[in-house]
Amino acid sequence: MKQAQVCIVGGGSVGLTLALGLAKANISVVVVDAAAKQTPPSAEYGMRVSALSIASQTLLEQLNVWPHIMAQRACAYTHMDVRDADSFGKIAFNSQQLELENLGHIVENDIIRYALTKELEQQANATLLFDSSYQQIHQTDSDVFITLNNGEPIIAKLLVAADGANSKIRQQFNMALSFQDYDHHALVATVKTTEPHANTARQVFLPTGPLAFLPLSDAHTHSIVWSSSPAHCDELLAMDDSTFNKAVMAAIDGQCGLCTVQSKRVAFPLKMRYAQQWVAGKVVLIGDAAHTIHPLAGLGMNLGLKDAAYLIALLSDDSKEFASERTLRDYERSRKLDAQKHIAMMQGLKELFAGSHPIKKLIRGAGLSLVDNLGPIKQLFAKQAIGK
Structure with a gap:
């Protein structure tokens, strides 16, 4: 049995950033991801890249990840x-x-993930379970119980769903989703x-x-x-x-x-996706599990990293009751508002620049x-x- 304050399902860049920030704040964390551990980047450029903002760079610098990124490739x-x-x-x-x-x-997204993994491996209170998936999730008022496919249980005070746009955790806990095909x-x-x-x-x-x-x-x-x-x-x-x-x-x-x-x-x-509910008891959504946006302004990764940064700050300051309802509602309220603003902005830009109408x-x-x-x-x- 593994015990941790936070269990994160999803080992993409946003989930790993959250894990690293929590670990460096002396919060124990377990990451569960069905994908294989990220291998060192090859000589060929990866297909998926992100335009990291200055704010995202600052966060990765604070977590000592930026030197790993620059040692590989970045422009x-x-x-x-x-x-x-x-x-x-x-x-x-x-x-x-x-x-x-x-x-x-x-x-390249693979380089970000590799750099985060390398730094996380140095953290004593972080456990990375790649090539692992879960079969069951149950929660009480104070704990979340995750059973892995190999039967091993994990007990955590908070479960973070960083499992992507088609989040199974979001679906399991019936967290309503607004959806639009672009x-x-x-x-x-x-x-x-x-x-x-x-x-x-x-x-x-x-x-x-x-x-x-x-x-x-x-x-x-x-x-x-x-x-x-x-x-x-x-x-x-x-x-x-x-x-x-x-x-x-x-x-x-x-x-x-x-x-x-x-x-x-x-x-x-x-597709635009926006979760109407980001918190269900001790389960919280982050990154693409909570929102996806048109890539025309390169905001997707940066919005997810802002989610991570805000949740790290709140949980690090949770001195009385860890992952309290008040803390999680604060996260949900603040980050939903920011996501709404950017989704609306992208929709307006897409509609304005679509087509050849003379007035447009x-x-x-x-x-x-x-x-x-x-x-x-x-x-x-x-x-x-x-x-x-």
Whole structure:
């Protein structure tokens, strides 16, 4: 039998960040994850990347994870370039204008997870159970009982569901979910270009959906995320490499020269999910189990890390009663409000930039140009984009 103050189901980046923060606050923690332990990153770039905000970087620095990340691969971006392909609108800003060293870093998700795992293995009060899954969960007023598939029991004061967008724990405890299909699939791939990326994160809004070019550690290599209709995504997946290369270069308007795809292409459906209830007794949701959002602003990982940071702070300060109802309701109230705000913002942006209606085109073009030309508003927009 294993006993811990907190059991976390789900060993992705958000769950591991929470585990590490709690362990460093002298809170005992067990992580249960059905996936295998993250292996050292290979020479090839991973398919899934995140645009980590400065706030996320600060959290990972505090947890001593950032040096592990930088020892592997990460690309600081200093410029952002956002355009509407169907109008005259454009906004561009850089870190110097905001008196910052950079605007954030593009990091492969596998590297984040590997770095967190390495640091967690040094914590005496953290237990990592990879290749493990659970068969039963029961709770009382004061404890949660988790039975693993091998029959081993775990007793904890709090169970955190970090088990992803299709969270089985959320379903088991009947935590209501608001749901909307964005009617978009996201195609991801690694692309090399003849012109260097110059540490610029680019995004162009096309009539079919947004295309992001995210700079990687190699000066000519980008991770792309192309959000489009399922039918258009199927067309892009079916293209041979040569045709796809031309399509990508045309979509980005040749900003980086000729494009050559370096990886396989993978697409996945995009859905908005928002849990109406984040707490059920001693069970709490975090990260994608609580919310998923359109990737057009790269907010998903950062929102999850903000969940983790807030819960770490609350539980570390729980001196009288650990994981009290008041503490968990505080977490739920604060983080739900932030998630709601960002989900609404992404929905508004998606609707505004969708399609080629003349009035929409005028609003998009005039709006982006206005922001680009008015210093204070532009700084506000830029700070929102980098999570400040």
